[in-house]
Amino acid sequence: MRNRNEYTYDVLVIGGGPAGIAAACAAAPHARVAIVDENPALGGQIWRNSFPARQSHPSGPWHNRLQQTQATRLHGLRVFDAPAFNTLHAEAPDGLHILRYNKLILATGARERFLPFPGWTLRNVIGAGGLQAMVKSGLPVAGKRIVVAGSGPLLLAVAAFLKSHGAQVVAVCEQAPPRQLAHFATSIVAYPSKISQAVQYRTQLAAVPYRIGWWPVTAHGKSQVESVTLTNGARRLTLDCDFLACGFHLVPNTELPALLGCSLHNGFVAVDSLQQASVPNVFCAGEITGIGGLDKSLIEGSIAGYASTGQNSPARKLFAKRNKALGFAAAMERAFAPRPELRRLPAPQTTVCRCEDVAHELLQQHDSWRSAKLHTRCGMGPCQGRVCGAATEFLYGWPGESIRPPILPVRFDTLAEAEKPTAQH
Amino acid sequence: MSSNCDAIVLGAGIVGAACAMELAHAGMSVTVVEPGVIGGGATAAGMGHIVVMDDSPAQLAFTHYSQQLWHVLAPQLPPAAEYETPGTIWVAADEVEMQEVARKQSIYVTRGLPVRVLDSHALLHEEPHLRPGLAGGLLVSSDAVLYPPVAADYLLQQALSSGASLIRQAALQAGEGKACLANGDILSSPRIINALGAAAPSLAPGLPVHPRKGHLVITDRAPGFVRHQLVELGYVRSAGSGTADSVAFNVQPRKTGQVLIGSSRQYNAHDKSVDHQILQRMMQQTRRYMPGIDKLSVLRTWTGFRAATPDKLPLIGPHPADPTLFLATGHEGLGITTALATGKLIRHILTGSGSEIPVEPYLPARAFHPTTETAHA
Amino acid sequence: MPDAITITVNGAPVQVPSGVTVAVALTLLNEPCRTSVTGQPRGPLCAMGICYECRVTIDRISNRLACQTLCVPGMEVSTHA
Numbered sequence: 001m002r003n004r005n006e007y008t009y010d011v012l013v014i015g016g017g018p019a020g021i022a023a024a025c026a027a028a029p030h031a032r033v034a035i036v037d038e039n040p041a042l043g044g045q046i047w048r049n050s051f052p053a054r055q056s057h058p059s060g061p062w063h064n065r066l067q068q069t070q071a072t073r074l075h076g077l078r079v080f081d082a083p084a085f086n087t088l089h090a091e092a093p094d095g096l097h098i099l100r101y102n103k104l105i106l107a108t109g110a111r112e113r114f115l116p117f118p119g120w121t122l123r124n125v126i127g128a129g130g131l132q133a134m135v136k137s138g139l140p141v142a143g144k145r146i147v148v149a150g151s152g153p154l155l156l157a158v159a160a161f162l163k164s165h166g167a168q169v170v171a172v173c174e175q176a177p178p179r180q181l182a183h184f185a186t187s188i189v190a191y192p193s194k195i196s197q198a199v200q201y202r203t204q205l206a207a208v209p210y211r212i213g214w215w216p217v218t219a220h221g222k223s224q225v226e227s228v229t230l231t232n233g234a235r236r237l238t239l240d241c242d243f244l245a246c247g248f249h250l251v252p253n254t255e256l257p258a259l260l261g262c263s264l265h266n267g268f269v270a271v272d273s274l275q276q277a278s279v280p281n282v283f284c285a286g287e288i289t290g291i292g293g294l295d296k297s298l299i300e301g302s303i304a305g306y307a308s309t310g311q312n313s314p315a316r317k318l319f320a321k322r323n324k325a326l327g328f329a330a331a332m333e334r335a336f337a338p339r340p341e342l343r344r345l346p347a348p349q350t351t352v353c354r355c356e357d358v359a360h361e362l363l364q365q366h367d368s369w370r371s372a373k374l375h376t377r378c379g380m381g382p383c384q385g386r387v388c389g390a391a392t393e394f395l396y397g398w399p400g401e402s403i404r405p406p407i408l409p410v411r412f413d414t415l416a417e418a419e420k421p422t423a424q425h
Numbered sequence: 426m427s428s429n430c431d432a433i434v435l436g437a438g439i440v441g442a443a444c445a446m447e448l449a450h451a452g453m454s455v456t457v458v459e460p461g462v463i464g465g466g467a468t469a470a471g472m473g474h475i476v477v478m479d480d481s482p483a484q485l486a487f488t489h490y491s492q493q494l495w496h497v498l499a500p501q502l503p504p505a506a507e508y509e510t511p512g513t514i515w516v517a518a519d520e521v522e523m524q525e526v527a528r529k530q531s532i533y534v535t536r537g538l539p540v541r542v543l544d545s546h547a548l549l550h551e552e553p554h555l556r557p558g559l560a561g562g563l564l565v566s567s568d569a570v571l572y573p574p575v576a577a578d579y580l581l582q583q584a585l586s587s588g589a590s591l592i593r594q595a596a597l598q599a600g601e602g603k604a605c606l607a608n609g610d611i612l613s614s615p616r617i618i619n620a621l622g623a624a625a626p627s628l629a630p631g632l633p634v635h636p637r638k639g640h641l642v643i644t645d646r647a648p649g650f651v652r653h654q655l656v657e658l659g660y661v662r663s664a665g666s667g668t669a670d671s672v673a674f675n676v677q678p679r680k681t682g683q684v685l686i687g688s689s690r691q692y693n694a695h696d697k698s699v700d701h702q703i704l705q706r707m708m709q710q711t712r713r714y715m716p717g718i719d720k721l722s723v724l725r726t727w728t729g730f731r732a733a734t735p736d737k738l739p740l741i742g743p744h745p746a747d748p749t750l751f752l753a754t755g756h757e758g759l760g761i762t763t764a765l766a767t768g769k770l771i772r773h774i775l776t777g778s779g780s781e782i783p784v785e786p787y788l789p790a791r792a793f794h795p796t797t798e799t800a801h802a
Numbered sequence: 803m804p805d806a807i808t809i810t811v812n813g814a815p816v817q818v819p820s821g822v823t824v825a826v827a828l829t830l831l832n833e834p835c836r837t838s839v840t841g842q843p844r845g846p847l848c849a850m851g852i853c854y855e856c857r858v859t860i861d862r863i864s865n866r867l868a869c870q871t872l873c874v875p876g877m878e879v880s881t882h883a
């Protein structure tokens with residue numbers, strides 16, 4: 001039998017991205033705190049493989065702050081169930097970890113939204129953040145021709161990152177209509193840090209065409225992508241490439257809060273001013289309460305960390321900053337909303353559910369996610385709808401389904417052990 | 426609005442769909458009433474094991490007859506119905522259970538079923554992932570497996586293409602020749618069939634049908650890990666218990682290569698959520714028989730409600746208190762297996778066509794005693 | 803290759819840079835991670851443990867996520883489920 005580990009903390013933080021790190025930093029001086037993440041190291045999406053980093057890196061001060069606390073770091077643990085009062089179960093390569101808490105802070109972040117179009121299942125068609133993560137994990141891209149397409153501020157960040165690693169970024173194509181984006185550009189005047197970041201990306205990408213109002217319609221290739229056709233609705237353009245890095249902004253990882261019974265609003269966890277969710281003793285911070293980027297995650301994480309340990313006055317001092325970040329998040333949500341034309345991207349035979357290879361034409365015959373799922377196997381594979389769920393919601397207007405344990409695939413013995421009988425059996 | 430037809434079928438689970446198909450094939454005008462996804466009730470939760478069982482002579486006759494109907498229908502089912510005939514192995518842990526193997530074998534042989542007794546060695550040969558040291562088993566090679574919601578949809582499509590119609594509404598009331606729907610419409614018919622599964626009492630108060638909750642677990646694809654449906658013979662004891670919660674080793678190979686794992690039975694459990702205690706007991710029982718299953722990856726767990734009756738036989742036929750109301754419910758853990766036979770019996774009862782098996786054991790009148798009625802009031 | 807380590811992919815020994823994930827190694831070798839249920843070759847999509855497109859058999863344990871697993875010398879990777 002594999003290991004069985006049990007821990008109890010005053011404050012348990014799930015998610016080791018900026019929001020979780022900030023939460024742990026704020027709570028740790030006043031409580032026994034642990035921060036849990038499924039990756040081999042903390043950092044989340046943006047600070048992946050850069051935590052710890054050089055002192056000049058934005059994560060540097062946070063790393064130092066966390067170092068100075070007694071917070072326990074638990075890496076490589078994937079939380080999959082919430083089987084009993086104030087208890088979570090996580091799986092690691094060595095087996096089951098049972099995590100008990102008094103207060104819980106969820107900062108599980110976001111994933112990319114993927115939308116199906118012909119050819120999107122070819123190899124080397126990969127998420128924009130996905131390709132960035134691959135490069136951070138050692139994939140050399142020097143000299144590779146890469147088209148970055150889809151939506152969201154992530155596209156520019158990724159393009160700049162790829163270029164700095166020697167890639168030949170052929171084009172960056174943002175689906176949002178120019179007018180929608182112009183509004184956004186004016187509205188971010190209120191956020192100087194965002195402007196300087198945008199200017200920085202644009203400078204880094206000086207020679208790279210940034211096509212606003214363009215989106216991919218077909219990826220071509222035999223087994224891996226060789227070129228991609230893009231359109232702006234009026235014209236078409238085909239570009240040769242070795243990789244198509246493509247994601248349509250972000251969707252929150254709300255499976256764990258939903259399993260715990262936290263109310264959602266418009267797909268995000270609903271929280272009060274102290275970041276408390278509808279379930280007692282549960283706080284939520286970062287992308288799961290609204291896609292807002294680094295500043296919002298850090299501020300909300302800090303508020304949650306303070307509030308979870310009763311430090312309400314330092315928490316309140318951050319409200320003004322948070323309001324600003326929320327304003328930016330709202331502007332971003334509007335700016336990068338997927339345009340209706342994207343609903344027409346899949347051809348009848350285009351695969352929508354990649355785990356079970358379910359085609360668009362089969363799904364169109366159904367009127368709900370559950371009907372489609374039961375009759376076509378859409379969403380029944382190992383990703384459990386994490387990829388196709390966001391697509392079917394956008395394409396067909398189907399809200400997702402109720403959540404059940406395990407929220408991630410786990411080994412049979414982990415789940416069987418997890419359910420270890422209590423004394424009466 | 427009000428409309429007339431020869432028969433109304435309430436509920437499009439696999440049982441209602443089979444009834445609708447038979448009645449439509451008999452030339453009746455049929456209206457099916459179902460608010461949800463076709464086959465989205467217990468039918469979507471069930472394992473889809475098409476199995477001959479012999480708890481009683483009536484159960485044996487019914488399951489065997491229905492299984493033969495499935496064998497005939499099988500070539501017409503769409504591929505997504507995932508119909509296969511892997512057979513069942515009733516696994517005997519010890520010599521006591523081997524006596525049950527012998528008893529079962531003698532009964533199945535008299536019905537002409539293809540059975541083979543396996544000793545300890547032969548059992549491991551058939552199923553290498555079982556724990557060594559089990560006493561043996563009985564292989565029944567005619568038992569099948571299918572994917573119930575798709576099969577239910579196929580049956581309903583047969584009904585619709587023979588002229589039946591489908592109304593996507595919930596029925597709020599049924600009886601005295603009328604069914605009232607949630608949108609205010611009233612349907613009239615001299616024959617209203619309640620095929621609501623475990624929800625049947627909601628439209629037939631006093632019906633002695635109880636929900637019996639079950640849990641299932643499914644793994645990722647692991648082709649060849651299990652080759653037959655494997656059921657412990659201890660199951661005979663646990664499924665028989667009328668009150669206590671129970672679990673049994675019961676695993677099924679899906680055509681996809683996935684392993685579907687049952688089974689649990691709980692009374693007085695009405696909420697759909699996964700009960701970690703009983704799930705744990707079920708999984709621990711599975712590991713005791715198949716230690717190697719530890720390494721497989723679990724994708725999902727879910728629950729469903731069987732419609733249980735006091736004597737473990739379904740209720741098929743007229744409601745004793747209302748000659749316009751007919752019941753097709755109470756199939757407990759065998760409604761997938763016996764859906765087709767239920768359709769045939771309903772057709773026989775409503776049209777007077779001949780029946781290949783006697784209907785008496787399944788008629789609802791037997792279950793309506795004053796005592797049970799008050800118990801459910 | 804500086805700092806190369808040897809792993810086997812579908813039985814054949816290959817050299818990959820040390821410190822990379824299995825998903826990166828397979829991409830460098832131009833190998834799909836898996837074959838989909840209708841027979842299409844697939845590679846990583848999300849690279850963050852969400853999509854399960856990168857699942858491979860590692861040291862005879864199936865369904866491991868290549869994007870979440872670092873290569874170690876002697877590791878046996880199989881892309882045929």
Ligand SMILES: Cc1cc2nc3c(=O)[nH]c(=O)nc-3n(C[C@H](O)[C@H](O)[C@H](O)COP(=O)(O)OP(=O)(O)OC[C@H]3O[C@@H](n4cnc5c(N)ncnc54)[C@H](O)[C@@H]3O)c2cc1C
Pocket residue numbers: 014015016017018019020036037038039043044045046047077078079080107108109110111112128129130132154157158250253256285286287288292293294297850
């Ligand atoms: C793929 C991707 C790439 C991105 N790249 C950039 C970029 O280059 N620049 C930029 O400005 N912004 C980027 N972003 C946006 C960035 O995520 C946000 O700006 C911000 O960092 C979010 O912080 P967070 O703490 O809320 O979430 P995250 O940083 O996403 O952290 C959440 C953490 O929780 C972990 N987790 C989730 N569920 C579980 C579980 N059940 N068990 C254990 N651990 C779990 C996740 O693995 C992750 O490490 C990216 C986003 C994504 C999805």
Ligand SMILES: Cc1cc2nc3c(=O)[nH]c(=O)nc-3n(C[C@H](O)[C@H](O)[C@H](O)COP(=O)(O)OP(=O)(O)OC[C@H]3O[C@@H](n4cnc5c(N)ncnc54)[C@H](O)[C@@H]3O)c2cc1C
Pocket residue numbers: 435436437438439440441442458459460461462463464465466467468469470471472473474475476594595596597620621622623624627628638639640641687728729730731732753754756757758759760761762763
């Ligand atoms: C865990 C588990 C495992 C099982 N395994 C097997 C097995 O291996 N083999 C086997 O043969 N059987 C098995 N069964 C039993 C089998 O699933 C059921 O007996 C069978 O599905 C019953 O079908 P049904 O059509 O009667 O009920 P249901 O499928 O529940 O259908 C009833 C329908 O009525 C509808 N309805 C409800 N209320 C109304 C209303 N007011 N108006 C209109 N419609 C309404 C519902 O929406 C539903 O679609 C299992 C059951 C469970 C729970």
Ligand code: FES
Pocket residue numbers: 825845846847848849850851852853854855856857867868869870
């Ligand atoms: S690439 Fe998506 S899980 Fe590995």
